Amino acid sequence: MPVEHSGHQGGPCGKRVGEEGWRLGWSVPGMARREEQAEGDNHLSLAGNERRPALVASLGTLGLWLQQDMADSAQAQKLVYLVTGGCGFLGEHVVRMLLQQEPRLRELRIFDLHLGPWLEELKTGPVQVTAIQGDVTQAHEVAAAVAGAHVVIHTAGLVDVFGKASPETIHEVNVQGTKNVIEACVQTGTQFLVYTSSMEVVGPNIKGHPFYRGNEDTPYEAVHRHPYPSSKARAEQLVLEANGRKVRGGLPLVTCALRPTGIYGEGHQIMRDIYYQGLRLGGRLFRAIPASVEHGRVYVGNVAWMHVLVARELQQRPALMGGQVYFCYDKSPYKSYEDFNMEFLGPCGLRLVGTRPLLPYWLLMLLAALNALLQWLLRPLLLYAPLLNPYTLAMANTTFTVSTNKAQRHFGYEPLFSWEESRTRTIRWMQAMDSSAQ
Ligand SMILES: NC(=O)C1=CN([C@@H]2O[C@H](COP(=O)(O)OP(=O)(O)OC[C@H]3O[C@@H](n4cnc5c(N)ncnc54)[C@H](O)[C@@H]3O)[C@@H](O)[C@H]2O)C=CC1
Numbered sequence: 001m002p003v004e005h006s007g008h009q010g011g012p013c014g015k016r017v018g019e020e021g022w023r024l025g026w027s028v029p030g031m032a033r034r035e036e037q038a039e040g041d042n043h044l045s046l047a048g049n050e051r052r053p054a055l056v057a058s059l060g061t062l063g064l065w066l067q068q069d070m071a072d073s074a075q076a077q078k079l080v081y082l083v084t085g086g087c088g089f090l091g092e093h094v095v096r097m098l099l100q101q102e103p104r105l106r107e108l109r110i111f112d113l114h115l116g117p118w119l120e121e122l123k124t125g126p127v128q129v130t131a132i133q134g135d136v137t138q139a140h141e142v143a144a145a146v147a148g149a150h151v152v153i154h155t156a157g158l159v160d161v162f163g164k165a166s167p168e169t170i171h172e173v174n175v176q177g178t179k180n181v182i183e184a185c186v187q188t189g190t191q192f193l194v195y196t197s198s199m200e201v202v203g204p205n206i207k208g209h210p211f212y213r214g215n216e217d218t219p220y221e222a223v224h225r226h227p228y229p230s231s232k233a234r235a236e237q238l239v240l241e242a243n244g245r246k247v248r249g250g251l252p253l254v255t256c257a258l259r260p261t262g263i264y265g266e267g268h269q270i271m272r273d274i275y276y277q278g279l280r281l282g283g284r285l286f287r288a289i290p291a292s293v294e295h296g297r298v299y300v301g302n303v304a305w306m307h308v309l310v311a312r313e314l315q316q317r318p319a320l321m322g323g324q325v326y327f328c329y330d331k332s333p334y335k336s337y338e339d340f341n342m343e344f345l346g347p348c349g350l351r352l353v354g355t356r357p358l359l360p361y362w363l364l365m366l367l368a369a370l371n372a373l374l375q376w377l378l379r380p381l382l383l384y385a386p387l388l389n390p391y392t393l394a395m396a397n398t399t400f401t402v403s404t405n406k407a408q409r410h411f412g413y414e415p416l417f418s419w420e421e422s423r424t425r426t427i428r429w430m431q432a433m434d435s436s437a438q
């Protein structure tokens, strides 16, 4: 079913809720917000005194202890992080997660081609937030942003499986951009680099082999032809090969790569597109993929949390974690791409028609090929970029799921958000998005 990435109508979602946008309500479950932590720090001496009566022997001791406390906290808040692509879907969650969950942050630099207006609200907090408008393909811009950073989280990338950008541009951003980030770390002396890779560096491959609940060591023939996975695979390889290179000052560069499966959650553009497509079709979507095809999905908040944790622990366990890859996973259920989306679209009033695909696979392939042909023919006049093309069809129609605990073993990762919470947050976002658009 060709789905255009445009158009917008109000829908049943919006009629149910009248709440603030998800950006305003962003918080982490069961954890103190960073601001609250900072506030807590200010009162630490009193709370601490209750717990440690021996220290309250005299006012002098109390004063000394307070001084020590302040020195510790100044010492603790010393790190400079840089997030490339920090205004993207994932990048924004990483930025917000860092501000909430990384108490040692002194400065957070956000580097992106397009800066979001929401950055302004972050500038009033205790951490210095520096927004840098820049292009990862420009080595000098990257080097200037990286200089003085302790950790770089490189999420910037051109995510295009719809043929919007040329293969050259995808390569330039994803591969050359990553090279620039690595070289900037080496030249300026930044020691820790986390790269946002993708499950796509593994598969599904062009032969459509299933990857059923595999892990980082599962053998799989990773063969790519499409520019996006090829570029991600090359960039990941560059990042991993750079592990151990000497950076300015003589210390070794420590790198690792995170491979999310299909990310979902607040801000997910494709989910938004599919929702509006469903509305245009009278609240219905038509099943195209057999329910038995499993597609790996992971909640954006958990992917962000994994980035924060991996960046922190990379500094503690460089020998174990340097040069490693980790799939991003959580407790999201194994389902087909369409059935999974219905977890959110269903409560927004959409219905998936059919227990089996309504069209035979060969016909879908034909439609996908037609779309590709149309895209090529229309290119001089307009950009025709429907969701259905031969590549996306193959992606959706090939089982690819992960089952691993490597991140838990190596750096103690546990999902921060349960499946229920992830689902609720995503539904709330869709409802809020729709009501704010009406
Ligand atoms: N969305 C998904 O399901 C998955 C995404 N990933 C990876 O996660 C990362 C983030 O992806 P999303 O947040 O989904 O994409 P996104 O398109 O929302 O975010 C990418 C960000 O990078 C920025 N960017 C693009 N080109 C740039 C350039 N030349 N210089 C500076 N900034 C540039 C964009 O402005 C954008 O803010 C990407 O590296 C992607 O490959 C990996 C697995 C799954």
Ligand SMILES: CC(C)CCC[C@@H](C)[C@H]1CC[C@H]2[C@@H]3[C@H](O)CC4=CC(=O)CC[C@]4(C)[C@H]3CC[C@]12C
Binding pocket: 001, 159, 161, 197, 198, 199, 200, 261, 262, 263, 270, 288, 289, 337, 387, 388, 389, 391, 392, 393, 395, 396
């Ligand atoms: C009925 C249609 C054929 C359904 C089309 C769905 C597709 C648009 C999506 C199916 C699988 C998605 C991709 C997958 O989740 C893995 C990804 C990893 C990334 O690193 C980037 C995004 C993506 C390629 C994702 C893109 C949309 C799908 C192809």
